[in-house]
Amino acid sequence: ETGVTQSPTHLIKTRGQQVTLRCSSQSGHNTVSWYQQALGQGPQFIFQYYREEENGRGNFPPRFSGLQFPNYSSELNVNALELDDSALYLCASSLQGQPQHFGDGTRLSIL
Amino acid sequence: EDQVTQSPEALRLQEGESSSLNCSYTVSGLRGLFWYRQDPGKGPEFLFTLYSAGEEKEKERLKATLTKKESFLHITAPKPEDSATYLCAVQELMDSNYQLIWGAGTKLIIKP
Numbered sequence: 001e002t003g004v005t006q007s008p009t010h011l012i013k014t015r016g017q018q019v020t021l022r023c024s025s026q027s028g029h030n031t032v033s034w035y036q037q038a039l040g041q042g043p044q045f046i047f048q049y050y051r052e053e054e055n056g057r058g059n060f061p062p063r064f065s066g067l068q069f070p071n072y073s074s075e076l077n078v079n080a081l082e083l084d085d086s087a088l089y090l091c092a093s094s095l096q097g098q099p100q101h102f103g104d105g106t107r108l109s110i111l
Numbered sequence: 112e113d114q115v116t117q118s119p120e121a122l123r124l125q126e127g128e129s130s131s132l133n134c135s136y137t138v139s140g141l142r143g144l145f146w147y148r149q150d151p152g153k154g155p156e157f158l159f160t161l162y163s164a165g166e167e168k169e170k171e172r173l174k175a176t177l178t179k180k181e182s183f184l185h186i187t188a189p190k191p192e193d194s195a196t197y198l199c200a201v202q203e204l205m206d207s208n209y210q211l212i213w214g215a216g217t218k219l220i221i222k223p
Binding site for chain 1: 115145147152153154155156157160198200206209210211212213214215216
């Protein structure tokens with residue numbers, strides 16, 4: 001059974017740029033959730049996709065957007081990067097309503 | 112406002128010294144409470160789900176319990192490899208998104 005994989009593992013961008021982060025779900029999972037985790041904090045919910053539709057969104061601006069593909073892999077896109085966007089971005093997959101299983105995240109640094 | 116608070120923020124124990132971590136929550140209705148372990152540079156690793164007050168789950172040296180206001184993660188005779196940050200999260204009953212609301216975690220250090 002393949003777990004959740006995220007790419008890239010690390011990324012450095014400058015303010016104003018755009019970034020795309022990728023996530024491959026665990027086999028059989030139809031739901032993907034994205035989280036932002038600042039250092040020393042718990043994850044903050046960005047949004048969730050269920051069967052290719054956005055199924056809920058946290059308190060993040062519209063410049064955070066996403067996609068889920070027919071194979072249930074997913075992308076997180078962030079436009080107009082700000083310094084405060086520096087964080088660990090985590091993807092989690094699950095069956096709807098079941099415990100979420102996480103990848104090891106993408107560490108995004110904004111200069 | 113829904114909240115999840117974990118205490119203590121950090122805990123240092125000697126190997127073999129048992130203790131408990133606390134997770135208190137305020138939600139309008141609890142669908143489930145989740146415990147995860149997170150190692151440095153890694154994503155959270157699922158440990159337990161608890162659904163109703165009085166429920167208990169065990170895995171090796173860890174035991175999670177749930178009341179109507181809080182959950183405890185008991186660690187019995189810990190080993191250095193149990194060192195990690197332990198995160199607690201809740202799902203609200205009326206939330207169709209199954210969104211997880213997280214605490215800030217307890218950093219556990221077990222000294223040999």
